[in-house]
Amino acid sequence: MAEDFQIHRVASTELHDLRRRVLRNNDPAIDVGDPRDDHEGAEHYAGVANGQVVVCASVYPSASPIHPELVTYQLRYMATDFSVQGRGLGAQVLTAICDSLRARGVQEVWANGRDSALGFYQRLGWQLVEGSEHLSPYTQLPHTVIFNSL
Ligand SMILES: CC(C)(COP(=O)(O)OP(=O)(O)OC[C@H]1O[C@@H](n2cnc3c(N)ncnc32)[C@H](O)[C@@H]1OP(=O)(O)O)[C@@H](O)C(=O)NCCC(=O)NCCS
Structure with missing residues (x-):
């Protein structure tokens, strides 16, 4: 599986299925689009193995709540398909x-x-x-603000 793995920039809609299945309990009633998906600067990434999107992640230009003086992006919708979690693919993306x-x-x-x-x-x-530490307004699951200095 891993040797066929490629990373592509894609349209956000190509990531909706994976967003829904892994991040939203596969609930068909939930809107997995994001209001910022088509904003200038938004970038959507697919990790593709054997023709299937198995990793998704999106980044949006966004002021950092930690370091608002820096040039920063926000990461959202990071997910790896259940069938290939733990193989290093999310880390690659x-x-x-x-x-x-x-x-x-x-x-x-x-x-x-x-x-x-x-x-x-x-x-x-x-x-x-x-x-x-806070509860996500979308999922009610516990979250923590995190950052990566590039
Ligand atoms: C979190 C997630 C994206 C990780 O993707 P993945 O492809 O399974 O992760 P990788 O295999 O690339 O893991 C890279 C490293 O992180 C570790 N890791 C992965 N998930 C972890 C977790 N939930 N907790 C602790 N360590 C984790 C791996 O063991 C691996 O460590 P190693 O380098 O020492 O071997 C994936 O498990 C997922 O989609 N989870 C459900 C959705 C989710 O929680 N998304 C994040 C929303 S903020």
């Missing part, structure tokens, strides 16, 4: 995104990270913001 943003002068990426996924981000060098 997030690393590629951060490398691309860094090369274009972006200084930091921030996110509201699901507490159940914080270990994933920390392994890639992301830091937790102490005291930022």
Whole structure:
């Protein structure tokens, strides 16, 4: 599987199925579009294995709540298909995104990270913001503000 893996920039709609299945309990009633998906600067990434989108992630130009003076993007909708989690594919996609943003002068990426996924981000060098723990307004799941200095 991993040797066929490629990372592409795509339209956000190509990521809706994976967003829904992995991040929204496959609930058909939930709108998995984001109001910022088509805004200037928004970027959507698909990790594709054997023709299937198995990793998704999107980034949006967004002032960082931690370092508002920097050039920053927000990461949202980071997900790996259940069938291929734990194979390093999510890390490949997030690393590629951060490398691309860094090369274009972006200084930091921030996110509201699901507490159940914080270990994933920390392994890639992301830091937790102490005291930022909160429930997501979308899922009601515990989240923490996290950031990665590029
Ligand atoms: C979190 C998620 C995106 C990680 O993607 P993945 O492709 O499974 O992760 P990888 O295999 O690339 O893992 C990279 C490293 O992070 C670790 N890791 C992955 N998920 C982890 C987790 N939930 N907690 C702690 N560590 C984790 C892996 O063990 C691996 O460590 P290693 O380098 O020491 O071997 C994926 O598990 C997922 O989609 N989870 C459900 C949705 C979710 O929570 N998304 C994040 C929303 S903020």
